């Protein structure tokens with residue numbers, strides 16, 4: 001059940017979709033939803049004063065109910081910017097998941113070694129650097145490099161979120177990162193442009209030239225221009241995004257991840273039925289082998305390396 005938050009949501013805020021459909025596509029056993037968030041609840045885990053948006057609440061219990069409904073086994077919970085560098089909601093969700101959730105945190109350079117170790121013990125395996133200007137204030141690059149050096153020693157990776165037009169400017173900084181780099185949502189390509197055009201070619205070149213760079217092929221609902229929407233039983237939604245995601249999966253099958261992005265912060269037009277997002281997976285990863293890599297092998301190597309024979313190092 002949704003409950004009203006003690007915070008007032010940003011104007012126009014869309015709440016996550018209630019009652020998602022059961023996907024017809026059967027996920028492989030052990031599948032990981034490798035990009036999702038928890039919001040609050042605000043009464044327990046207040047939103048950060050420096051936030052750029054105020055969401056509806058989206059609790060760990062609601063996230064885990066979605067996991068069961070869709071058929072996933074595990075979650076990777078990515079710290080959302082509305083919680084700033086206060087990781088308590090994400091950490092609480094990881095700790096109460098019975099080992100079925102791992103996390104990606106946001107930290108400042110003032111974080112102590114003890115705090116990093118406590119995050120590690122809770123299940124955090126990465127930090128996120130966000131370069132999307134509507135979501136965060138600017139952090140100097142040398143601060144980020146300092147954080148990167150420290151978390152690399154813990155065996156963590158770095159998740160980067162940016163918009164495609166900013167890749168040229170960020171290229172050298174990303175190239176200097178000393179660990180695995182996971183790009184959120186394929187670097188947000190403009191899917192109204194040619195898939196073989198220079199912008200997406202640059203992203204593919206970036207992945208080709210940097211074997212430590214991985215990509216999430218998630219968020220068609222955020223990237224799509226022409227739809228159709230994942231609503232009303234539409235199992236072929238967001239057709240304009242599919243070729244982009246499929247190109248990345250087929251080019252770099254061992255370096256891709258997928259997640260629902262529940263509860264889909266900041267969507268402006270509609271909220272997708274998460275069950276219908278799962279239906280897109282066989283179009284993005286057309287063979288059983290690619291599906292297994294995308295949904296099981298790759299996220300397990302990155303987030304649960306101790307359970308695999310070849311952790312991502």
Ligand SMILES: O=C(O)/C=C(\CC(=O)C(=O)O)C(=O)O
Pocket residue numbers: 037079080081082135161184261264265266
């Ligand atoms: O959930 C996402 O991946 C995308 C977001 C939100 C976000 O990144 C955050 O709040 O941290 C967005 O584009 O608004």
